[in-house]
Amino acid sequence: MAISSSFKSSPFLHCGPNAETDSLAILHLKRDLLIPTVLRSHDELNEGYSEGKVSNTRFGSFPHSTLIGVPWGSQVRASIVDTGSRGRKGWEGKGKKRKRDKESQAQDDVAGVEKKQKVEVESKAAVKAATGFVHLLPPTPEIWTASLPHRTQVVYTPDYSYILHRLRVTPGTVLIEAGAGSGSFTHAAARAVYNGHQNTNTEDSTQDSIMKRWGKVWSFEFHEQRAQKLQEEIEEHGLNGIVELTYRDVCQDGFTPNDTPASELKANAIFLDLPAPWLALKNLTRASPSSPLSPTTAIHLCTFSPCIEQVQRTITTLRTQGWTEIEMVEIAAHRIEVRRERVGLAEEGLRGVNDSPASVDEAIERLREVEGRSRIFRNEGNEGEEQATAPGPAQVSKQQRLENIRHALEGRKLYKEGRLIHRAEPEIKTHTSYLVFAILPRGWSEEDEELAQGKWPAKAEVKEENGGPISKRQKKKGAKTRAGGNKELEIEASMKA
Amino acid sequence: MKQELVQPHAYVALRLPSDSTIVVQVLPNTVSTISIGKYGAFQANNILGRPYHLTFEIRDSVTSDGKAQSGLRIVPAAELYADIKDEAPETPTEAEAGNLGASGDGVEYEIVGQNGEVVMRTNRRITDDPSSQIMTMDEIEALKAQSTGSGKELIAKILESHSALDQKTAFALAKYTLRKTKKYLRRFTVVPLDVATLARWILTDKEPMKIMELREEILSMIGSWSNVHCTPSVSTPSLDGEGMQTKGGRWLVVDETAGLLVAYMAEKMAILHPPDHNGEEAEGKVLSKQETDAVNGDDSIGNPATKHVVAPPPDHLRPRKTSGPGTTNTITLIHANAQPNLSLLKYFHFDAFNPSISHPLESHLKTLSWLQLLSPEDDMGCAEPEIVSEETIQSWKSGKRSNHFRKRRRWERINFVVDETRAGEFDGLIVASIMNPVSILRHTVPLLRGAAQVVVYSPTIEPLVELSDYYSTGRRTAFVTNPPDFNSMPTEDFPLNPTLLLAPTIQTARSRSWQVLPGRTHPLMTGRGGSEGYVFTATRVLPAEGKIEARGTFKRRKVDDGVTRNSSRQENAASGDSGSMEIDAS
Numbered sequence A: 001m002a003i004s005s006s007f008k009s010s011p012f013l014h015c016g017p018n019a020e021t022d023s024l025a026i027l028h029l030k031r032d033l034l035i036p037t038v039l040r041s042h043d044e045l046n047e048g049y050s051e052g053k054v055s056n057t058r059f060g061s062f063p064h065s066t067l068i069g070v071p072w073g074s075q076v077r078a079s080i081v082d083t084g085s086r087g088r089k090g091w092e093g094k095g096k097k098r099k100r101d102k103e104s105q106a107q108d109d110v111a112g113v114e115k116k117q118k119v120e121v122e123s124k125a126a127v128k129a130a131t132g133f134v135h136l137l138p139p140t141p142e143i144w145t146a147s148l149p150h151r152t153q154v155v156y157t158p159d160y161s162y163i164l165h166r167l168r169v170t171p172g173t174v175l176i177e178a179g180a181g182s183g184s185f186t187h188a189a190a191r192a193v194y195n196g197h198q199n200t201n202t203e204d205s206t207q208d209s210i211m212k213r214w215g216k217v218w219s220f221e222f223h224e225q226r227a228q229k230l231q232e233e234i235e236e237h238g239l240n241g242i243v244e245l246t247y248r249d250v251c252q253d254g255f256t257p258n259d260t261p262a263s264e265l266k267a268n269a270i271f272l273d274l275p276a277p278w279l280a281l282k283n284l285t286r287a288s289p290s291s292p293l294s295p296t297t298a299i300h301l302c303t304f305s306p307c308i309e310q311v312q313r314t315i316t317t318l319r320t321q322g323w324t325e326i327e328m329v330e331i332a333a334h335r336i337e338v339r340r341e342r343v344g345l346a347e348e349g350l351r352g353v354n355d356s357p358a359s360v361d362e363a364i365e366r367l368r369e370v371e372g373r374s375r376i377f378r379n380e381g382n383e384g385e386e387q388a389t390a391p392g393p394a395q396v397s398k399q400q401r402l403e404n405i406r407h408a409l410e411g412r413k414l415y416k417e418g419r420l421i422h423r424a425e426p427e428i429k430t431h432t433s434y435l436v437f438a439i440l441p442r443g444w445s446e447e448d449e450e451l452a453q454g455k456w457p458a459k460a461e462v463k464e465e466n467g468g469p470i471s472k473r474q475k476k477k478g479a480k481t482r483a484g485g486n487k488e489l490e491i492e493a494s495m496k497a
Numbered sequence B: 001m002k003q004e005l006v007q008p009h010a011y012v013a014l015r016l017p018s019d020s021t022i023v024v025q026v027l028p029n030t031v032s033t034i035s036i037g038k039y040g041a042f043q044a045n046n047i048l049g050r051p052y053h054l055t056f057e058i059r060d061s062v063t064s065d066g067k068a069q070s071g072l073r074i075v076p077a078a079e080l081y082a083d084i085k086d087e088a089p090e091t092p093t094e095a096e097a098g099n100l101g102a103s104g105d106g107v108e109y110e111i112v113g114q115n116g117e118v119v120m121r122t123n124r125r126i127t128d129d130p131s132s133q134i135m136t137m138d139e140i141e142a143l144k145a146q147s148t149g150s151g152k153e154l155i156a157k158i159l160e161s162h163s164a165l166d167q168k169t170a171f172a173l174a175k176y177t178l179r180k181t182k183k184y185l186r187r188f189t190v191v192p193l194d195v196a197t198l199a200r201w202i203l204t205d206k207e208p209m210k211i212m213e214l215r216e217e218i219l220s221m222i223g224s225w226s227n228v229h230c231t232p233s234v235s236t237p238s239l240d241g242e243g244m245q246t247k248g249g250r251w252l253v254v255d256e257t258a259g260l261l262v263a264y265m266a267e268k269m270a271i272l273h274p275p276d277h278n279g280e281e282a283e284g285k286v287l288s289k290q291e292t293d294a295v296n297g298d299d300s301i302g303n304p305a306t307k308h309v310v311a312p313p314p315d316h317l318r319p320r321k322t323s324g325p326g327t328t329n330t331i332t333l334i335h336a337n338a339q340p341n342l343s344l345l346k347y348f349h350f351d352a353f354n355p356s357i358s359h360p361l362e363s364h365l366k367t368l369s370w371l372q373l374l375s376p377e378d379d380m381g382c383a384e385p386e387i388v389s390e391e392t393i394q395s396w397k398s399g400k401r402s403n404h405f406r407k408r409r410r411w412e413r414i415n416f417v418v419d420e421t422r423a424g425e426f427d428g429l430i431v432a433s434i435m436n437p438v439s440i441l442r443h444t445v446p447l448l449r450g451a452a453q454v455v456v457y458s459p460t461i462e463p464l465v466e467l468s469d470y471y472s473t474g475r476r477t478a479f480v481t482n483p484p485d486f487n488s489m490p491t492e493d494f495p496l497n498p499t500l501l502l503a504p505t506i507q508t509a510r511s512r513s514w515q516v517l518p519g520r521t522h523p524l525m526t527g528r529g530g531s532e533g534y535v536f537t538a539t540r541v542l543p544a545e546g547k548i549e550a551r552g553t554f555k556r557r558k559v560d561d562g563v564t565r566n567s568s569r570q571e572n573a574a575s576g577d578s579g580s581m582e583i584d585a586s
């Protein structure tokens, strides 16, 4: 896949009003059916269509010439494209799954769409099709997480949202991440740390680079193909300079990126999505000469492990290495579907409804009818067996009834009928992983403390070391007037020494 | 970024042994003390200039041998966990080995065997008798009064005096110890009052209704789905060929959480902290021995050429260098009352009524009322103050003159904000309001650019269910098939234009906290009740003109068999596609 280096900015961080050539774009077919594709003004792979590059989907074909320059968020009609007799192989990937292993299936979700067959050479304008459309969206980390080619388990939106929140990742944070896996967390983290681009092109940019703490994601992955694939994506998504990926085993070899000494990272947040995070922790102490930790900030850490045993080992290790405020939580998230539920005899024969009686009255109505029918049946039953095969009056009336119901459908506004209900989506994730959080306070030596005491001497009767004590009474008084742990306390005393 | 060291005048959170939090402002050099209720009191100067996340212990004024001592002691991390006997890892570390000694005061109430196995006792023969606590409350008080320590000795004494102690099971004993610890340990941890801590404090300790019971899990989801982030101000050659600067990163918000949401967004957009309250700059300069790690404030985002060769001096306001009057990374707030309620912004040193010029929110936060947005001609503030001739102005007293200019400036600003807001093209919308979301979205969705994200928070689900119903697939199909007269909108059937939002979804999340201790790992047994909290998310889209017909398979209700991961869900996930049955009708 060709890598464009012409991005000024990532479409994840900034997108202009219109879809631009070489930008990653998302074709939204419907909820959870999202196809990422890189917009190309020409069929650079020279594989195919007279219209240039084309994305084929279940809902129609979309030559990129009909997407480029269109405002983001537009609903775009499908075009009539000769997909060729053999052109259906990679169609949409997700829809009709063939017997393929998961990995290549996942790859097809993205790449497969762009596979094309050679049809003719001269380029022509796209012709609108009668039906079919997609919505053209710029990528966001949420959309990417829902559409990315899975190479590993990934961290989904509810978890990464909470993790980034608890890690206090804000613009300017320097975050270490391992292992990068499929890059789901990576993209969300990149958006969160971003606070401007380091200009690597201009000569005199070095000064700025030193001065400003640029938000950055230092990412590590020890699986070679995964690392390679993610590196391609990072570049294609315009995230280079924000995400720095290194192919390395962080447990064995620590957190030293390519080309950068670990001591220059000065990370203040860490996310470990590894099978044995406790093995990586030894490389995340302040003591180590190749420590990637910022010496002047507190470090926020999160580990993400599916099993409780992993959590216990991690926490045991954290306790011995100076980490504090250790907490463990799980996140349970689910979506809720909203629909209109229609119940009743009037729905008989329709789909997506419950056509049993909606009320006692309807039940009685139905019972009376059945009662009446069987009375006829009993009366006539004595007369012979042909009754069973001949269409009885009851059956005719049912057919008629269904016909009537179907007819009546035309005039009904089903979208506002029935009862408006909500319920959890059919399948909910009850467990993703356990999230362990911890904080390593900034190192604080005795000299540091002495300096601070010099700068902020204790006041009044309390003097350094050998001064008088705060009187008990005073303390009591303070406690009395301000007691109650829930109240916000403000000291209103004068600022004078 | 936040400060790393406690700065004068900063608001900080103090986490107490009881797990409750209090918030105090740290005023420097004052004689009066900061009280943490029954745990004691200390001087602000004792925590100033110290790093956050340290745990302090309030020392008694007199040591056991009668010598006076002062203030606070920093509790080393190892000591914090000294009472927990973790099973030894394969290779015990020094810290682990040192733990036993670290508690130092000879208190022994470990309940787990040397090599990690729990010394199990059963509670069959223990009677639950309050009299088994032999010390009376008075005795405990007396002991407290003469106590010279941190509370640890006291706890040990209480435990010793508990006659049934030997009978307690390990589990119960651990719980008992924990309870006593929470009650008597005189420790606190200083935590920076960032938006997350503020949100948690108000929810659990202060006034949950003030922030509409917004939990952190939900708040963080709002952050993600709204896509709110720091946006580069890129000068891109626009498609029409003129090299104009692109506007970007403009979010619209309806915030009735007293400004929590605005603060949260501002933090993510790097406009919450004034440069001198910015950790990037402050870091490392309070103590001169720390390496100076000077960095620019966030205001330099739009201005990469700015250089700071020397870190600016601490505790001094610098004039803000703006990259123009807020064209990128801006928040536009629409409020229901004459004035917005942004009271929580005071914790970030921003006063909406009297904004300091040095605070980035001064130019990046814009506010207007619903009246100003929808009917500016009816708003007094939007009416132009009369234009007075130069001579007349000169003849006025200076007070009247400056009053005149102030009025005109205010009018210019509000007019600018109104025009700009009505011109729309916002990158996203976040709503947390007790008003009906239908009425809010009716007026705000049209102000969004294509692909803008919409997030609506509600403490209860009902308003969002109603909202989703108005955007259901069935309703949208009916709308497209038989469009109502545009001028008659909103109609009874279509209170909102259902074609403007894509993939409306309701979701919720909840965290569950665990206790992780050797042999005693389990979820915490109580949590916060009250409102669950939900978010509605959707994407603003630009519907194609003219009739448009769907293609494909969604006439079939059947779930595609090959689809495993997400797609099986999509057929009937929240409102957007839940209406597939209705489509059959059209």
Ligand SMILES: C[S@@+](CC[C@H](N)C(=O)[O-])C[C@H]1O[C@@H](n2cnc3c(N)ncnc32)[C@H](O)[C@@H]1O
Pocket: A152, A153, A154, A155, A178, A179, A180, A181, A182, A183, A184, A185, A186, A220, A221, A222, A223, A226, A248, A249, A250, A251, A252, A273, A274, A275
């Ligand atoms: C579950 S995946 C991470 C998924 C990722 N967080 C995401 O959201 O897409 C775990 C990854 O860690 C990598 N990994 C495991 N041990 C590692 C180590 N010691 N060093 C670096 N990477 C490692 C694995 O190759 C795998 O790709």
